[in-house]
Amino acid sequence: MDYIMLVILGCAVVTFIPRLIPALFIDKLDFPPKVEKFLNLIPYTALAALICPGVLTVDNHLWYIGLIGAVVAAGLAWKKVPLGAIVILTVIILIGVYSFVSFF
Amino acid sequence: MIISRTQKFIDGAKKAVPITLGYIPMGIGYAAIAINAGMSPLETISMSFLVYAGAGQIIAASMVLTGATAMTIILTNFVVNLRYFVMSTCVLNQVEESNTPLNILAAHVTVDESFAMFSLSEDSSIWIYLGIAITAWLSWCLGAGIGVVLLDLLPVIVTNSFNISLYALFVAILTPAVKENRQIALIVLITAILNIVLSQFLGNWSLIVSTLVGAGIGMYIVDDEYLLGSDD
Numbered sequence: 499m500d501y502i503m504l505v506i507l508g509c510a511v512v513t514f515i516p517r518l519i520p521a522l523f524i525d526k527l528d529f530p531p532k533v534e535k536f537l538n539l540i541p542y543t544a545l546a547a548l549i550c551p552g553v554l555t556v557d558n559h560l561w562y563i564g565l566i567g568a569v570v571a572a573g574l575a576w577k578k579v580p581l582g583a584i585v586i587l588t589v590i591i592l593i594g595v596y597s598f599v600s601f602f
Numbered sequence: 603m604i605i606s607r608t609q610k611f612i613d614g615a616k617k618a619v620p621i622t623l624g625y626i627p628m629g630i631g632y633a634a635i636a637i638n639a640g641m642s643p644l645e646t647i648s649m650s651f652l653v654y655a656g657a658g659q660i661i662a663a664s665m666v667l668t669g670a671t672a673m674t675i676i677l678t679n680f681v682v683n684l685r686y687f688v689m690s691t692c693v694l695n696q697v698e699e700s701n702t703p704l705n706i707l708a709a710h711v712t713v714d715e716s717f718a719m720f721s722l723s724e725d726s727s728i729w730i731y732l733g734i735a736i737t738a739w740l741s742w743c744l745g746a747g748i749g750v751v752l753l754d755l756l757p758v759i760v761t762n763s764f765n766i767s768l769y770a771l772f773v774a775i776l777t778p779a780v781k782e783n784r785q786i787a788l789i790v791l792i793t794a795i796l797n798i799v800l801s802q803f804l805g806n807w808s809l810i811v812s813t814l815v816g817a818g819i820g821m822y823i824v825d826d827e828y829l830l831g832s833d834d
Contacts, residue, residue, distance in 0.1 A: 501672060502645050508676035509662050510652040516680075516687035517712050521705035524694040535826060536817050537692045541721040542786055543793040543816030544685065545776045547809050548714055549769060550794035551801060552657075556765045567766035568773050575777035581620035588770035589627065592763040600759065 560599065567592050607729045614733020617723065621715045621734070622741035624771045625656075627764035629745015632660050634753055634761055636746075639667035643750040650746040654713065654739055656768065658683045681806045685813060689717040693731060696720070700728035711735035715768070718775050789820040 499507075529537065549568065556564035570591050574584045629650065636646040641663065653659055658679045665675045690712045694705055708731055716735035723730055780787040793816030800808040 502641055502666065504672045505662060505666060505675050506645060506649045506652060508672060509649070509655075509658065509679040512676055512680035513653050513655050513658060513683040513686065514710060516684050517690045517709040518706060519687060520691040520694050521702065521709040524691070524705060525702070527695075529695060532821070534695075536821060537695055539789065539817035539820040539824065540688055540692050540813060541718055542776065542779060542790055543820065544689065544714065544813045545718060545772050546790040546793035546816065547797040547812040549772050549776070551798045553766075553769045553773075556769065557762060563762075564766065564769065568769060571766075571770035571773040572777050575774040576781060578778075581771065581774050582623050584774040585620055585623045585767050585770045589763050589767050592766050593759060596759040596763060 563592065563595065566595055610725065610727050610729035611733040613725070614723075614730040614735075615737040616733075617719055617730070618716075618734045618737035618741070620771060620774075621719060621738040624715070624767035625738060625741040626745040626748065627767050628656060629742050629747075630749035630752065630756070631761055631764045632656070632663065633746045633749025635660055635667070636663040637750060637753060639663045641666065646750055647743060647746045650743045653679070654711065654742065655679070655683045655686070656713065656742070678806060682809075685714075685810045686712055688810065688813065689714065693717055693720055696726050697728045697731055698726045704728050704732070708732060708735065711739045713738065715771060718772070722775065783824075785824040789816060789823055792816060792819055 553564040553568045554561045556567060567588050571584050571588045574587060579587070632650070633646050636649065636659075637643070641649070649659055649662070653662070661682060662675050662679055665678065690709050693708065693712055693716075694700075697705075697708065700708070705728075708728060711732070712735065716731070716738050719734050720726075720731050723734075776790065780790055793812055796816060797808055797812035800812055804811060
């Protein structure tokens with residue numbers, strides 16, 4: 499098989515399997531309250547782990563670019579700006595920061 | 603019944619709009635890397651459709667560029683995407699009005715963003731989830747499609763700035779919970795520090811280890827009544 503087709507199909511299979519297993523068995527599982535609590539905590543810890551330290555590698559050469567973006571997004575969310583507007587405004591502000599940095 | 607399902611699906615699709623605003627530019631960014639790595643436009647788009655894993659695809663395309671073996675790329679993707687097991691379990695544990703075929707479809711379209719958005723939803727119907735997640739999936743593929751067409755027209759500053767969009771969404775989803783609850787804020791801080799430290803030693807495994815250990819520590823820190831999705 500062609501190298502790239504093998505990569506695509508292989509990645510598709512190994513990505514789908516972890517997603518699929520809960521779909522096949524979830525009906526048979528009745529989680530005790532402690533496990534429910536654990537599962538309810540996952541969204542917070544997963545988001546924290548996705549953001550740190552990944553956000554610092556948004557630009558491989560300028561680590562502070564990602565930090566600026568994260569601070570801007572957090573500030574806008576603090577002020578209860580809608581999610582969609584936060585995404586757009588953060589990107590626009592970063593384009594501004596890049597233009598500023600590349601000016602010097 | 604059919605109308606209420608359709609209505610819920612549409613409600614879910616509306617909730618996905620902020621995700622699509624991140625996915626379309628991010629999809630363009632992925633397409634830029636994939637095309638640069640020598641993948642054809644069709645291969646670039648079908649990877650988004652079949653694999654559907656933001657970071658996993660970008661890592662895979664970067665590894666194709668460096669000429670890594672298919673086995674290495676596939677194994678790396680397995681590790682990077684293992685977190686979907688946890689997210690799929692959370693989502694499918696929360697959904698109501700579902701059955702196995704719908705669960706399998708829901709499983710394929712489970713990613714960080716659809717999972718996070720659904721965990722905030724007051725209505726736990728499978729149709730809400732499918733509305734969110736399928737809209738997000740299609741926008742990711744659409745982004746790759748726009749990317750392969752528009753690639754040469756966009757300046758580097760713009761494609762670089764697109765990379766922040768998903769992090770902006772993650773931060774925006776997390777901030778209200780951190781603002782309102784100090785216990786959640788503490789567990790978020792602990793997990794972030796844990797992952798910064800562990801990523802030095804564990805590489806790609808660090809994300810899933812930190813997520814699970816962080817939630818384990820949270821069991822002892824966070825009072826039960828503060829949690830989302832606990833409707834009692």
